[in-house]
Amino acid sequence: MEKAEYNYDIVRSFVNWSILWGLVAVLVGVLIAFQLVNPDLNFAPFLTYGRLRPLHTNAGIFGWGIGTFFALFYYMVQRLCRRPLWSDGLAKFQLWFFNATIIAAAVTLLLGYNSSKEYHELEWPVDIMVVILWVIFSVNITMTIVKRKEEPMYISLWYMLATLVGVAVLYLVNAAAVPVSLFKSYSAFAGTNDANVQWWFGHNAVAMVLTTPPLAVFYYFLPKSTGVPIYSHRLSIIAFWSLIFMYLWTGAHHLLWTPVPDWIQTLAMAFSVMLIAPSWGSVFNGYLSMKGQWHQMRDNYLVKFLILGITFYGLQTLQGPSQAVRSFSAFIHYSEWVPGHVHMGAMGWVSLVLFAAIYYLVPKIYDRKLYSIGLANLHFWLVLIGQLINSLSMWVAGLQQASMWHSLNPDGSLTYTFMETLAEIYPYWFVRALSGIIYLAGVVVFIYNLYMTVRRGKEVPVAAAQTT
Amino acid sequence: MIWEKNPVLLLVLATCAILVGTIITMVLPFAWVNTEADSIASVKPYTPLELEGRDVYIREGCNNCHTQTVRPLVADVLRYGDYSKSGEFVYDRPFLWGSRRTGPDLARLGGKYPDEWHYKHMQDPAGFVPGSNMPAYAFLSGKTVDPEYTRKKMAALNFPYTEDQITGLAGKTEMDAIIAYMQKLGSDIPWREAVAAEIVGELVNPYAGVDHATMEAWEHLYKENCAACHGEHFEGGIGPELDGASLEENDLFEIIYNGVPENGMPPYSSLGADKVWKIVNFVKYYNIGEDHQ
Amino acid sequence: MKSASILYLGVTFGLFAVFAVIVFRTYSRKRKEKLEEPKQRMLEDD
Structure with a gap:
């Protein structure tokens, strides 16, 4: 193979920028976590919780998540297709445009220009930037695959292709709006319809941004890290079709007990439970790939990140369906339990897998040995503990909050006023904010380790950079 | 080997797979939602x-x-x-x-x-x-x-x-x-x-003759629910000054329990009768002193 | 049975049939080698 042809420049750049946006997401997360404890930390109108929370989620999902996927997709697609990118020029433009979009997003969100739709807050001009970005990316990836030199398509490519089309459909439909000015638009859908469209988008953004891309990454980087193939390519194919088919039915589990028609809620609930099968198909595929290789959990720090990552995916896809059941939703929905769930997925599953992939990549794209495996291990434990404290504190908080909200006196009246329930949550919120600092420390160690790798790491020939 | 080696076909099939659930649970509902069937005549657009x-x-x-x-x-x-x-x-x-x-x-x-x-x-x-x-x-x-x-x-x-x-x-x-x-x-x-919650049965103050020390423990109920409008010390503000002596226990209970919407007084029935009675006693007797019995 | 119910049932069975076809196709013995090949080949390139 003529490896020199592979475009690593673009991979390096996307890795660097996405880590920067990831750091922003965590920093803002820590700030808003403390704002819930102490409202005096809402320093100015543009730094209030209501404006910062969308910045936190957008920086996390689009800056860190999508940015890293851009890097990893560009790395994987070249390797799996055994050819350079279809267009280096487009990729370079995409990098520039990606950062312009993220900056535009950050500035407009802080100024209060938002559509109010969760995980789709950006106003229409920035929406258009996102669409352009995605089209460029999709064309480049698809064309590289179409013109590939390797005939069989590995499962990661399947997940990549599904991601391209899935995000496109979701984003375009949910973005439909009537502009009034450059900074303001009104949704094309009204009320209950708007809610149903939004959560069809919202939950499938979880599918197409936070599930299929990290699965593509996982299926590639686990065998690459362990040196043994995945357990079953055919199982991954069945899981693939089932996953992308079932996910789209489940959006309304965010709308249980709302005015959305009951039958949509029921379908959403049923499909959410059915989704356990394809989700765990991938989890089992990961675990079974470790047969005879479990010692690598000790010897290979990459495997530790990946296997913990897929484990959190497994837990996430059990907890998620349980929340999608009407009776449990009635109890737990709108409480702090849900942020606990989301953060297990974001900080556990997605981020752990991305950390592993970046650790695997950096030595290859910089021709350097990783600066310190000890620091990588420290990073692992900090983010793991930070995430566990975060999720656990929010689950317990949510249980207590929900119990108090629903508690009734013998005469049928409410036991607690809203303020009485709120007062009980402060200690949990404080613990959660501290967990954010632990996670932040982990991310700082990660960045330091990468920085030192690039600056000081020992040069090694590409072939030897394989980390085991 | 059909779609396994043809990325364009794979894209098309993946699109079909995601469109089934999309059409059934997201597109079709437009036929039922926000139609005549669920419209409410009294709902008006925003001014x-x-x-x-x-x-x-x-x-x-x-x-x-x-x-x-x-x-x-x-x-x-x-x-x-x-x-x-x-x-x-x-x-x-x-x-x-x-x-x-x-x-x-x-x-x-x-x-x-x-x-x-x-x-x-x-x-x-x-x-x-x-x-x-x-x-x-x-x-x-x-x-x-x-x-x-x-x-x-x-x-x-x-x-x-x-x-x-x-x-x-x-x-x-x-x-x-x-x-x-x-x-x-x-x-x-x-x-x-x-x-509007209905008051069932006859009203009987369950805390009649309660002592001052007990009432002190109920102060938080007043502070959390009433003080914002009626003042920390019953002096009034958004709502009127509270003079416990001027109202009967039962009238006070009804006002707090059901509110006086036309005067901006919200109902507090969701607190339950017990807490409302505590507030009634607190408002009526607390500032009179210990010798109200 | 109402015609709508028959339609729903038809769609449901149709979807199950599609799923069954995918499973049988994927797991048929003659495709085993072809379909498991990519997982070996992806390890070769390094």
């Missing part, structure tokens, strides 16, 4: 001032902490009011149901408190409601509404408006707007009359 307020609500991201949909669950209905109906949201572009209740649900907020309560609350929520973690929105009072921009918005949404409503916006602040919006929330259907 120019209310619309501006709604846009401030969106700009400040209030939906990140407040939901706007009451579920048909006992605790939800007791705490917030009648459960939400689809027809109440036909003018909501976008919908603002939210996903988390860091603060309380606001779907039935309209008419619950007098305007003055909201002005004071928005100015400094944490100071006004002890223990609140809501940020202060005092800055909204310093920003005025642009009537011509509002006109454009009303036109874009196809909402009816009069020239007087537009000219009337001159000099209005964003605070005026968001409070007008909050006062409309959930009040287009006459739900308050429908769900």
Whole structure:
């Protein structure tokens, strides 16, 4: 193979920028976590919780998540297709445009220009930037695959292709709006319809941004890290079709007990439970790939990140369906339990897998040995503990909050006023904010380790950079 | 080997796979939702001032902490009011149901408190409601509404408006707007009359003759629920000064339990009879001193 | 049975049939080698 042809420049750049946006997401997360404890930390109108929370989620999902996927997709697609990118020029433009979009997003969100739709807050001009970005990316990836030199398509490519089309459909439909000015638009859908469209988008953004891309990454980087193939390519194919088919039915589990028609809620609930099968198909595929290789959990720090990552995916896809059941939703929905769930997925599953992939990549794209495996291990434990404290504190908080909200006196009246329930949550919120600092420390160690790798790491020939 | 080696075909098939659930659960419902079947005649579009307020609500991201949909669950209905109906949201572009209740649900907020309560609350929520973690929105009072921009918005949404409503916006602040919006929330259907709690049986004060020390333990109930309007020491404010002697126990109970909506006094039936009786005793006897028996 | 119910049932069975076809196709013995090949080949390139 003529490896020199592979475009690593673009991979390096996307890795660097996405880590920067990831750091922003965590920093803002820590700030808003403390704002819930102490409202005096809402320093100015543009730094209030209501404006910062969308910045936190957008920086996390689009800056860190999508940015890293851009890097990893560009790395994987070249390797799996055994050819350079279809267009280096487009990729370079995409990098520039990606950062312009993220900056535009950050500035407009802080100024209060938002559509109010969760995980789709950006106003229409920035929406258009996102669409352009995605089209460029999709064309480049698809064309590289179409013109590939390797005939069989590995499962990661399947997940990549599904991601391209899935995000496109979701984003375009949910973005439909009537502009009034450059900074303001009104949704094309009204009320209950708007809610149903939004959560069809919202939950499938979880599918197409936070599930299929990290699965593509996982299926590639686990065998690459362990040196043994995945357990079953055919199982991954069945899981693939089932996953992308079932996910789209489940959006309304965010709308249980709302005015959305009951039958949509029921379908959403049923499909959410059915989704356990394809989700765990991938989890089992990961675990079974470790047969005879479990010692690598000790010897290979990459495997530790990946296997913990897929484990959190497994837990996430059990907890998620349980929340999608009407009776449990009635109890737990709108409480702090849900942020606990989301953060297990974001900080556990997605981020752990991305950390592993970046650790695997950096030595290859910089021709350097990783600066310190000890620091990588420290990073692992900090983010793991930070995430566990975060999720656990929010689950317990949510249980207590929900119990108090629903508690009734013998005469049928409410036991607690809203303020009485709120007062009980402060200690949990404080613990959660501290967990954010632990996670932040982990991310700082990660960045330091990468920085030192690039600056000081020992040069090694590409072939030897394989980390085991 | 068909789609396994053909990326374009794979793309097409993947699109088909995601379109099945999409069409059934997202596209088809348009045939049933927001049609004649679920429409409610008394639900009206937003006025120019209310619309501006709604846009401030969106700009400040209030939906990140407040939901706007009451579920048909006992605790939800007791705490917030009648459960939400689809027809109440036909003018909501976008919908603002939210996903988390860091603060309380606001779907039935309209008419619950007098305007003055909201002005004071928005100015400094944490100071006004002890223990609140809501940020202060005092800055909204310093920003005025642009009537011509509002006109454009009303036109874009196809909402009816009069020239007087537009000219009337001159000099209005964003605070005026968001409070007008909050006062409309959930009040287009006459739900308050429908769900007013009935007092069952004869009223008997279960705490008759209670001593001063016991009442002191109930002070927090007064502070959390009453002091904002009636003052820390019954001196009044948004609501009238409280003179325990002037009202009978049972009348006081009925006022607190069912409220006096026309005077801006919200009902506190959701606290339950026991807590309301504690407040009755506290209000009526606490400041008289220990010798009220 | 109402015609709508028959339609729903038809769609449901149709979807199950599609799923069954995918499973049988994927797991048929003659495709085993072809379909498991990519997982070996992806390890070769380094």
